[in-house]
Amino acid sequence: MEENIEGLVDTLTSLSTTTNTKLSDNLYSMITNLLQELDIQFLYKFISENFHSLCTLEHWAWKMLSENSNELLNQSKHIKLFHNLGTFNKNLIFNSDEIDSDKKASLLFPESIDLIDGIFAKMQDINDDNDPYFDLISLWLDNLSYFIHEHTQYIMSPIITDIDNSIARKFIMTDQYKFYFNQLQKPDILQSTFTRKQLFYLKTCSLSINAYCFCKNQKFPFTGDEILRYFEKDYLNMVYLNSFSVQSWTKELLSCITRIMSFICACCSWDDDKAKNIEILLPTEQVSHEYIGSLIRIISYKPFHEKLQIQRSNDETILLDVILTFLLASLHTHDTLAFIRFETNLLEILLPLAETVKNNRISSCVYGFLGEILCDEHLNEVKITNNLCDYFFYMLEQAWHHPKQKSQQILVSQLLRGFLSLAKNDAIQQKIAETNKVSLLIEMCDRYPIVYDILWALSFHHDIQQQLRSNQTLMLRLNHLKQELHYEPMGKITYGILWNLKSMYENRDSTDKGDETMFDIMISYSHKDKIFCKRLYDELIKTGYRVWIDFDQIHGNVMDAMAQAIEQSNAIIICMSEQYRRSNYCRAEASYAFQRRARIVPILLQEHYQPDGWLLFLVGQLIYVDYTKYEFLDAMEMLIRELKAPVLHDDNVLRVESREDASMMNSSLSITRRQSTFPVLAENILDWTQTDVRDWLIDHNLTQMSHLLSDYNGPSLINFYKYLTTAESHQILKLLQEDSLRRTNQSLSIVELARLQNLIDQQQKLFQMKKNTERSNKKSNKHIRNQLNFCKIT
Secondary structure (H helix, E strand, O other): OHHHHHHHHHHHHHOOOOOOOHHHHHHHHHHHHHHHHOOHHHHHHHHHHOHHHHHHHHHHHHHHHHHOOHHHHOOHHHHHHHHHHHHHHHHHHHOOOOOOHHHHHHHHOOOOHHHHHHHHHHHHHOOOOOOOHHHHHHHHHHHHHHHHHHOHHHOOOHHHHHHHHHHHHHHHOOHHHHHHHHHOOOOOOOHHHOOHHHHHHHHHHHHHHHHHHOOOOOOOOOOHHHHHHHHHHHHHHHHHHHHHHHHHOOHHHHHHHHHHHHHHHHHHOOOOOHHHHHHHHOOOHHHHHHHHHHHHHHHOOHHHHHOOOOOOOOHHHHHHHHHHHHHHHOOOOOOHHHHHHHHOOHHHHHHHHHHHOOOHHHHHHHHHHHHHHOOHHHHHHHOOHHHHHHHHHHHHHHHHOOOOOEEOOEEHHHHHHHHHHHOOOHHHHHHHHHHOOHHHHHHOOOOOOHHHHHHHHHOOOHHHHHHHHOOHHHHHHHHHHHHHOOOOHHHHHHHHHHHHOOOOOOOOOOOOOOOOOOEEEEEEOOHHHHHHHHHHHHHHHHHOOOEEOOOOOOOOOHHHHHHHHHHOEEEEEEEEOHHHHHOHHHHHHHHHHHHOOOEEEEEEOOOOOOOOHHHHHHHOOOOOEEOOOOOHHHHHHHHHHHHHOOOOOOOOOOOOOOHHHHHHHHHHOOOOOOOOOOOOOOOOHHHOOHHHHHHHHHHOOOHHHHHHOOOOOHHHHHHHHHHHHHOOHHHHHHHHHHHHHHHHOOOOOHHHHHHHHHHHHHHHHHHHHHHHHHHHHHHHHHHHHHHHHHHHHO
């Protein structure tokens, strides 16, 4: 029958529109059957061989829809043919990757906007809300929307621009659309509520505008914030009410809610300032959390998961894609991340989904979400780190080598933005170190500057530091950028990477805390918490403290300025929040304070947030003041009491009882918290406390061992040493490697382990030598006394 398609189409297009003969009925039937029986496997071959005839057929269909009477179109032979041609077109969009997108556009697009104008004019003249004509137009326009979403380069084509401008003016921003929309807010929505006309407005028009909203066309009659403000309250109420009855949604209701949700969420992405648009939709924290709760109730419905498609070709797939994409975009507004992590069951929903979903867009969202909401410990527990890293680098490599720099419609730039947060996770860093994927990222630096920010995050990992240092091209590039972009944001990132690679401070001399430059307190904070920290600063100044804080974001060599501020301050207030933990600069700042053994006083700024990852490691044993549970002034009193509390140091360090004492001592001599390189320790390791062990390890630059043996005292250290020297070496290394990954998220450093063993051996030998000397002296003294006694007797 395929050989006859050309003749069939030629005959069809030559028939008079008034012809109603047996011949025409038979002709319609033959073309319908041909389309219906076509095997998808042979779609490419069929289209290649009959492209011209198919173009003629498609253009004939648009012309029929625009120019012919509804009475003619509503005949069963026409309806059947149009539905089968619509199904053929959907297969063309989703099941024929071999076919060039320009050929697809030639088949799917109408020849002129006049045809569209004719269709919309006819629709507005129809009095019957259940006229089948609405279904036919929905089928045609839905396919255009699907195609545009898959091939975004056509969004700005004149025909699509005209279609969506008309839809926005004539259907979306109208009282009729609002009336249909408001019907979805009724507690019990009956299936009879949905007329064909209503479904055209809510399903087809919403889907069409959704695809178009991402282009931000200046000629579009409305802006994203105008649309959001127009629908905001009705939309939120509609989602909230229907989220409690997902299990009873009809197919029509599912489709309407999905398309409307997609349309509204697209408006939130209208321009580059997504946070601004999201805050228009969700103006307060309460509204935001309520809406997120509604979305989570919807995606927790497991039958939706069972109907997910590889491509975005059904409502269930679109719905989950839209919800997850929106949640991911809104994570950092109104403390959403902490709320989702600690107050919802989203994690329980996403973990099984991550193992089963085959849609790449949804997979990207799920993995991105898990990377955001799981702390290091949880990532290791759920054993998803490997899958997450493998999936990301698979997608990234595909996109990097693709001519259009994308994979599965996801651009390289989008993948990198998503990975920026993941790169700050220690478990992810460990996987990257093991697979040596850093080289791919370095290769992309020049084209995608965001990679430098990712490398800064990764450079906190010991093994990755080695990989970065060994790349001479990168090191030369960093040193060049440091000079060229001294005062630019990229300069700060460059200094940060070089700082972590030790090339800027391994030989750095500490600054003496002279009287004129001494500060009582340094405030370490994320600039997203600037308003709170300004109030904190003012209150501390009012109390009489000398406070160092960076309100203007230092330019130039920021790392050196940061180090100097820490060295010249008696105490460091760490303002803990999700944003603080995510900041590479804050991590460098806090880590340097920890390394310098500065006095750290943590305070909690963000409700729902609990310290995790590297921040938990630094402050886990410290008492912190929770500003989310107390009034500000009450919390200030608690903070000041903590700042004035006695500070117990090692024997060779002065005890500072109060700020006044510190000032008096500084007026007479210049002091530092530590007056010698090594603390004065008991000579017998068995007498060491946990603090003694930790300080001894850090002073000997055994940083990893100080983390691994963080709860060891002297006797524990001796038992560990005995185990090292007597047990099977292969077994020891295996067990220590596992323990190191579990406790520090780093591979075991054999160099540090060997040095540790040698230092313990030396310490024990010194102690033994001293004991032997003391015994010898005792014996000698006893012998002398005996001689003297003997002489006296004599």
